[in-house]
Amino acid sequence: MPETIISIKNIHTGYQNQKVLDNVSLNINSNDFIGVIGPNGGGKTTLVKSILGSVPLWSGEITLNIKKSEIGYLPQTNDFDKQFPIIVGDVILSGLSGKKGIWKRYLNNDITKAQELAEQAGISDIFKKPIGKLSGGQMQRALLCRALINEPKLLILDEPGTYVDSKFEMKLYDWLADLNKNMAILMISHDLGTISSKVKTIACVNKHLHYHESNKITAEQLAHYECPIQIITHGEVPHQVLAKHKH
């Protein structure tokens, strides 16, 4: 039986006096694969940061029934200092710090796990490369491995397709489908095609949150939910997602 691992209840939050999320509620269950869509600035990343506790709530409540260290997070942008003299393997292993404390030395098992993840992410050849010399896509793959090394119960991906090439992107979604057997996934994406074929349910975030119990959503619903950007940017939106208008 799936359990509720995160419960978001009537939250309001934002920055200074700008309200970004208005009365947002969402339950995340252990077997969920939720796709989050919405226009730029709609509050998707803010929602994720609220879950992680890095954006304080103005009101409402978020209950975590898992430990924070059981959440794996691939941020939309990363503030890893590229001058910092560490290699890809270290970046991946740093995902274990929540569990072990930063001063703990890594076990051989951990290193093997990091290498296996790097293999799956197609970056094993650069395992020892300094991060200052990585491309954007390579860095994103390393950070994905970092998010996974702790075997999280919830994996949060903020626009994972942004930097990686389309070949890896396809591989990534197969990988995610496999991971979803053991963990919940919350994935923000602008690509409705991806959303429709890979996720189980959809949340539209544009100040408010509208939840759909399926991965099919009509153009009328999108418009009604103030999620117009997808309609505009995806002229040829897959019909699985945007059911045809009834004229």
Ligand SMILES: Nc1ncnc2c1ncn2[C@@H]1O[C@H](COP(=O)(O)OP(=O)(O)OP(=O)(O)O)[C@@H](O)[C@H]1O
């Ligand atoms: N640290 C911050 N300080 C002040 N305002 C912020 C901050 N982060 C985000 N905002 C504002 O909050 C609003 C929501 O931003 P957020 O990053 O959550 O949107 P998003 O849906 O993730 O957009 P995108 O699709 O562009 O990633 C925007 O108006 C943004 O300018």
Ligand SMILES: [Mg+2]
């Ligand atoms: Mg964002």
